[in-house]
Amino acid sequence: MNVPDQPLYRQLAGHYRRSIESGVLRPGDRMPSMRAFMRQHDVSLATATESYRVLERESLIEARPREGYFVRAANANTLPAAREPDWHDATHREPLVAQFVGMHAAISALVARFQQVPDALNLGGVTAADALFPGEELQKIAVRILRRRPDLLTSPGHERGDPQLRAVIARRALAAGFAVHADEIVMTNGGTEAVNLALRAVTQPGDTVAVESPCFYGLLQVLESLGLRALEIPASPTTGLSVEALEFALQQHPELKAVVVVPHLQNPLGCVMPDAHKQRIVELCTQAGVAVIEDDPYRELVEGETAPRALKAWDSAGTVIHCTSFNKTLAPGMRVGWMAGGRWHARIAMLKFSQSRLNEPLSQAVLAEFLQSQAHERHLRRLRERLRAQRERMAQGIGAAFPEGTRFTPPAGGLAFWIELPRHVSSMALFDAALAERIRIMPGTVFSNSGRFEHCIRVSCPGPLPHSADDALLRIGAIAHRLARENALPGAGAKA
Amino acid sequence: MNVPDQPLYRQLAGHYRRSIESGVLRPGDRMPSMRAFMRQHDVSLATATESYRVLERESLIEARPREGYFVRAANANTLPAAREPDWHDATHREPLVAQFVGMHAAISALVARFQQVPDALNLGGVTAADALFPGEELQKIAVRILRRRPDLLTSPGHERGDPQLRAVIARRALAAGFAVHADEIVMTNGGTEAVNLALRAVTQPGDTVAVESPCFYGLLQVLESLGLRALEIPASPTTGLSVEALEFALQQHPELKAVVVVPHLQNPLGCVMPDAHKQRIVELCTQAGVAVIEDDPYRELVEGETAPRALKAWDSAGTVIHCTSFNKTLAPGMRVGWMAGGRWHARIAMLKFSQSRLNEPLSQAVLAEFLQSQAHERHLRRLRERLRAQRERMAQGIGAAFPEGTRFTPPAGGLAFWIELPRHVSSMALFDAALAERIRIMPGTVFSNSGRFEHCIRVSCPGPLPHSADDALLRIGAIAHRLARENALPGAGAKA
Incomplete structure (x- = not known):
C-alpha cells in the first residue's frame, strides 16, 4: 500500500x-x-x-x-515526542477484533486496589479538582432558583428536558460548527449515558464497533456490558484516529456498525484531530453507512482562542451522533449530558425514555442560567489557563524525572499525559509500586485489549497540586528508572 | 385442573x-x-x-x-367490583408470548396526542401533584446543604452513591421486612433505571420475561427497547399476579428468565398482593431459578398504619431484585432510585457504572437528611390521608357518572383507578372524545399486548383537584354512556 x-x-x-x-x-x-x-x-x-x-x-x-x-522558552523537557503508530506493521494491518469479556473485571480489580489506599494522591483521573470549577457561582444560582421554585424538587419537569437549557445548548452548538434544533437535543445523565444510548441505538449485541487504540477504558467497559465487539484502530498521539487505518478497516470489515471517536483531547492521548480528518471520517462513514459516535466532553478544554469544530459540523447526512456533557468542563457534580442523534434521533429519544425517564430539573435550570451568563466563558478561559500552567509544570516534572527511552507528547489541553516508557517497563509493575507509595496512576494495560500499551501510563494533574505532587512525579520517575534498570535485557532495550 | x-x-x-x-x-x-x-x-x-x-x-x-x-358509611358507589380474571378460560391458559414491537410507537402516538392539548386536565398519570409533596421542606434542606457544601455541584461524589443515604436506606429496608447492607445498595436514576438494570442483568435480547396482565405500559416499552419478549400472566384486581397462573407458566415455559411484579398498588390495578402470595412467588421462582424483579415504588402509599412487607422479605436465596424510588412518594423532581440486586448485585453494579456512572450528589444528600427527620413519616401519613380523601371523592364520582355494566374495585392506596367499562365500549374512543373535551385519561389498550383490556381505562386523581375535576368525571361518564348506547348490539351487551 x-x-x-x-x-x-x-x-x-x-x-x-x-x-x-x-x-x-x-x-x-x-x-x-x-x-x-x-x-x-x-x-x-x-x-x-x-x-x-x-x-x-x-x-x-x-x-x-x-x-x-x-x-516558547525551551523547557526542561528533553524527552522526545511519542511515536506515531506504524499501522503498516503486520499486527496493525490485521486490526484486532475482540469481545471485551474480562475488561470490566480488570478495571474493577484496579478500582478495588485504589480503594484499599483511599488517601493516595490521585494522578490517575481526568476530572479536574473541585477548586477549578465555579462552585460558588453555581451554588448562588442554585439557591436563587430553589427560592423561586421549590416545586423543582417535587415536579417531574419537562418530558424532554428543560426547554430553556435545550435552547441555550442549540445556540452554543453553532460555535461547535453545527446547527441543531432544541427539539433534536436529548438530555442525558452525563456523557456516559449518551454514549450508551448511541451504541444501543445503532447496534445489537454481537455487533462490531471501531474504537481508537488506545482508547478510554470506560468505553471498553460499555462495549463489554452491551455484548459488543471492538475493532481497535490505531490512533496517532498528535492527530488521533488514523483515517487511513479506518478506511482500510471499513473495507475489510463491512460488518462494522459504528465508529466511536473522541476528536478533542482524546483519552488517553490528549491530541486534537485536524479538521481535514474530521471531514474525511464523516465522508467515509456516510458512504459506508456506518454511524459516527462523537464522544466530545473535552472540546472546550482545548488550548487556543477558539474551540475547534465538532465532527458533527461536517455531517449533512445525519451520520454523526454527537455526545457530550458539562461534567469535565463545568460541574462534575451535576450529571448533565446531552446528545444530538442525527438520523437516529427518534430511536435515541425512545431508548432514553425507556432507560431512565427524565433528568433532574434543578441541575438543568442552574446550567441554563449559568451558560447564558458572561461567567461561563470567563470560567472556561480561566480553567484553560490554570490547566495550562499545571501541564507545563507537569511536563517539566516528567521530562526531569523519567528514564531515557521515555517518550511523550504534551497534550493539547486538559490534564492527562500519556507516557510511553521504555518497552520493557511494565506499567502494572509501575502502578503497583506507585500505589505502595500512595500515588495513583493508570496503567496502559486497560486502554486496549491488544497488549500494545503495557509499557504506557496515563498520569494527570487534576488540580492546584500540593508541592507533594512534584515530589510524587519524582518518585514515579524513580520507580520507572528502577524498573528500566532491573528488567533491561543485556544488549538491548527490546521487550523481554 | x-x-x-x-x-x-x-x-x-x-x-x-x-x-x-x-x-x-x-x-x-x-x-x-x-x-x-x-x-x-x-x-x-x-x-x-x-x-x-x-x-x-x-x-x-x-x-x-x-x-x-x-x-364504613355506605357511599354512593353502586357499581360492582372488578371481575377476577378467569384464567382457566382458554385464552388465559395459553399465555401470550409477544415481542412488544410497536408498543413504543403506540405510546408515543398517545403522548403526541397529549402534547397537542397541553392544557388538558390530566387524569391520566400516576404521579401526585406538586402540592402534595414537601417542596418547601426539601428546598430548605437543599439550600442549607448547598451553603455548607458548594463543592457538591462540582465534585463527582462517592463512586457508589452517598454513603449516608445508603445507610439510611438500609435501615429503612428493615421496615419493609428485609436486611440489606449499605454496600449492596445500588443508587439509580429513578426506578426506571433500576428496572432496566435488573432486566439487563438477568436477560439477553430475545429472552422471555413474565409480566402482570394488565401491566404498566412503561414496562412494555422497556421490554421492547431491550429486545425482550413478554409472557402475560393474569392478575387479579384485588390480589395482583395470579400465583396459580405463574406456577403454570413456570412449568410450561422453562425458558423464562424473570418475573416482573409490582406487589403494592399494582399499576394499573391498584391492588396489594397478600403476604402468602409474595412468599409463594419467591419460593416458586427460587426453585425454578428465575429472577423476581420487584418493582416497588408505591409501597409507602398503601393504606394502613403499617406499610406491607416487600417480596424481598421472603428471599433467602438472592432471587429477588428489589427496585424502588422516591419519585412517587416524596420528590418527583429528584431522580433518586435504588435497588438491592440479590445474587446479581455485582453484575448490576457493573451495568450501572457502565450505563450512567454516578448520580447527582446534591439530591442524595438532601434525601439522606430528610429521610432521617420526623418530617418524612409525617409527610407520608399526610400524603396517604389526602390521597384517601381524593380517592373517596373519585370513587363516588365514578359510581355516580358511569353507565351500568361498569365495574371497578377502589384501589388500596395511591391515586389511580382501573375501570372496566361495558365490554363493547372502546377505551380508545373514550380517550379520543375525552381529549376533545380537554381531559386526559389512559386507555386500557396500552396496558397489554393481548387486546384483553380494550374496554378498560385508567383514571387518576393527581392532586387537590379543582371543582372542574368532578365535572370532568361527569363528562367522561357521559361520554361512556353515549358510547355504551351507540355501540350496544341489539339484544346483548356482548362485544361487537
Missing part, C-alpha cells in the same frame, strides 16, 4: 520545527501572523491554523491573547 | 362482607379487634390482617388511628 505524502500542514509545521530546533528562530521570537503565513506559503486559513496547532501541541510556540504566536 | 378453595382470609372477609351487606353489621359499628378476631376464628395475625385488608380495599370498613376498625 502506498503511504501518502504528509499533509501540507504537517510539512509546514516540520519546516518551522526545524527552524526552532536549529536556533534560526529563538525563544520569544514572534511567529508570522496568520495572514502573513497564508500569503507566504500560499495556503488556506485552515492549513495555517493546523500548522500552528501542531507546533503549539509540541510546546514549540504559544499564543498570547491579542498579540499573536511566539516561540 | 383443580381450582383450589378460597384462601382462609378471603373466606373470612366474605363472611364479614355478607354481614355488612345484609345489615347485620351497620355503618359505624366497631369491628372485632385483631386479637378478638384471631381468637374468634382461630387464625394467625397474618390471616386476620389480610381479611381486614380485603374489606378495607372494598371500602366496607375503615381503620381509625388508635381506635380500631369500623364499618
Whole structure:
C-alpha cells in the first residue's frame, strides 16, 4: 500500500520545527501572523491554523491573547515526542477484533486496589479538582432558583428536558460548527449515558464497533456490558484516529456498525484531530453507512482562542451522533449530558425514555442560567489557563524525572499525559509500586485489549497540586528508572 | 385442573362482607379487634390482617388511628367490583408470548396526542401533584446543604452513591421486612433505571420475561427497547399476579428468565398482593431459578398504619431484585432510585457504572437528611390521608357518572383507578372524545399486548383537584354512556 505524502500542514509545521530546533528562530521570537503565513506559503486559513496547532501541541510556540504566536522558552523537557503508530506493521494491518469479556473485571480489580489506599494522591483521573470549577457561582444560582421554585424538587419537569437549557445548548452548538434544533437535543445523565444510548441505538449485541487504540477504558467497559465487539484502530498521539487505518478497516470489515471517536483531547492521548480528518471520517462513514459516535466532553478544554469544530459540523447526512456533557468542563457534580442523534434521533429519544425517564430539573435550570451568563466563558478561559500552567509544570516534572527511552507528547489541553516508557517497563509493575507509595496512576494495560500499551501510563494533574505532587512525579520517575534498570535485557532495550 | 378453595382470609372477609351487606353489621359499628378476631376464628395475625385488608380495599370498613376498625358509611358507589380474571378460560391458559414491537410507537402516538392539548386536565398519570409533596421542606434542606457544601455541584461524589443515604436506606429496608447492607445498595436514576438494570442483568435480547396482565405500559416499552419478549400472566384486581397462573407458566415455559411484579398498588390495578402470595412467588421462582424483579415504588402509599412487607422479605436465596424510588412518594423532581440486586448485585453494579456512572450528589444528600427527620413519616401519613380523601371523592364520582355494566374495585392506596367499562365500549374512543373535551385519561389498550383490556381505562386523581375535576368525571361518564348506547348490539351487551 502506498503511504501518502504528509499533509501540507504537517510539512509546514516540520519546516518551522526545524527552524526552532536549529536556533534560526529563538525563544520569544514572534511567529508570522496568520495572514502573513497564508500569503507566504500560499495556503488556506485552515492549513495555517493546523500548522500552528501542531507546533503549539509540541510546546514549540504559544499564543498570547491579542498579540499573536511566539516561540516558547525551551523547557526542561528533553524527552522526545511519542511515536506515531506504524499501522503498516503486520499486527496493525490485521486490526484486532475482540469481545471485551474480562475488561470490566480488570478495571474493577484496579478500582478495588485504589480503594484499599483511599488517601493516595490521585494522578490517575481526568476530572479536574473541585477548586477549578465555579462552585460558588453555581451554588448562588442554585439557591436563587430553589427560592423561586421549590416545586423543582417535587415536579417531574419537562418530558424532554428543560426547554430553556435545550435552547441555550442549540445556540452554543453553532460555535461547535453545527446547527441543531432544541427539539433534536436529548438530555442525558452525563456523557456516559449518551454514549450508551448511541451504541444501543445503532447496534445489537454481537455487533462490531471501531474504537481508537488506545482508547478510554470506560468505553471498553460499555462495549463489554452491551455484548459488543471492538475493532481497535490505531490512533496517532498528535492527530488521533488514523483515517487511513479506518478506511482500510471499513473495507475489510463491512460488518462494522459504528465508529466511536473522541476528536478533542482524546483519552488517553490528549491530541486534537485536524479538521481535514474530521471531514474525511464523516465522508467515509456516510458512504459506508456506518454511524459516527462523537464522544466530545473535552472540546472546550482545548488550548487556543477558539474551540475547534465538532465532527458533527461536517455531517449533512445525519451520520454523526454527537455526545457530550458539562461534567469535565463545568460541574462534575451535576450529571448533565446531552446528545444530538442525527438520523437516529427518534430511536435515541425512545431508548432514553425507556432507560431512565427524565433528568433532574434543578441541575438543568442552574446550567441554563449559568451558560447564558458572561461567567461561563470567563470560567472556561480561566480553567484553560490554570490547566495550562499545571501541564507545563507537569511536563517539566516528567521530562526531569523519567528514564531515557521515555517518550511523550504534551497534550493539547486538559490534564492527562500519556507516557510511553521504555518497552520493557511494565506499567502494572509501575502502578503497583506507585500505589505502595500512595500515588495513583493508570496503567496502559486497560486502554486496549491488544497488549500494545503495557509499557504506557496515563498520569494527570487534576488540580492546584500540593508541592507533594512534584515530589510524587519524582518518585514515579524513580520507580520507572528502577524498573528500566532491573528488567533491561543485556544488549538491548527490546521487550523481554 | 383443580381450582383450589378460597384462601382462609378471603373466606373470612366474605363472611364479614355478607354481614355488612345484609345489615347485620351497620355503618359505624366497631369491628372485632385483631386479637378478638384471631381468637374468634382461630387464625394467625397474618390471616386476620389480610381479611381486614380485603374489606378495607372494598371500602366496607375503615381503620381509625388508635381506635380500631369500623364499618364504613355506605357511599354512593353502586357499581360492582372488578371481575377476577378467569384464567382457566382458554385464552388465559395459553399465555401470550409477544415481542412488544410497536408498543413504543403506540405510546408515543398517545403522548403526541397529549402534547397537542397541553392544557388538558390530566387524569391520566400516576404521579401526585406538586402540592402534595414537601417542596418547601426539601428546598430548605437543599439550600442549607448547598451553603455548607458548594463543592457538591462540582465534585463527582462517592463512586457508589452517598454513603449516608445508603445507610439510611438500609435501615429503612428493615421496615419493609428485609436486611440489606449499605454496600449492596445500588443508587439509580429513578426506578426506571433500576428496572432496566435488573432486566439487563438477568436477560439477553430475545429472552422471555413474565409480566402482570394488565401491566404498566412503561414496562412494555422497556421490554421492547431491550429486545425482550413478554409472557402475560393474569392478575387479579384485588390480589395482583395470579400465583396459580405463574406456577403454570413456570412449568410450561422453562425458558423464562424473570418475573416482573409490582406487589403494592399494582399499576394499573391498584391492588396489594397478600403476604402468602409474595412468599409463594419467591419460593416458586427460587426453585425454578428465575429472577423476581420487584418493582416497588408505591409501597409507602398503601393504606394502613403499617406499610406491607416487600417480596424481598421472603428471599433467602438472592432471587429477588428489589427496585424502588422516591419519585412517587416524596420528590418527583429528584431522580433518586435504588435497588438491592440479590445474587446479581455485582453484575448490576457493573451495568450501572457502565450505563450512567454516578448520580447527582446534591439530591442524595438532601434525601439522606430528610429521610432521617420526623418530617418524612409525617409527610407520608399526610400524603396517604389526602390521597384517601381524593380517592373517596373519585370513587363516588365514578359510581355516580358511569353507565351500568361498569365495574371497578377502589384501589388500596395511591391515586389511580382501573375501570372496566361495558365490554363493547372502546377505551380508545373514550380517550379520543375525552381529549376533545380537554381531559386526559389512559386507555386500557396500552396496558397489554393481548387486546384483553380494550374496554378498560385508567383514571387518576393527581392532586387537590379543582371543582372542574368532578365535572370532568361527569363528562367522561357521559361520554361512556353515549358510547355504551351507540355501540350496544341489539339484544346483548356482548362485544361487537
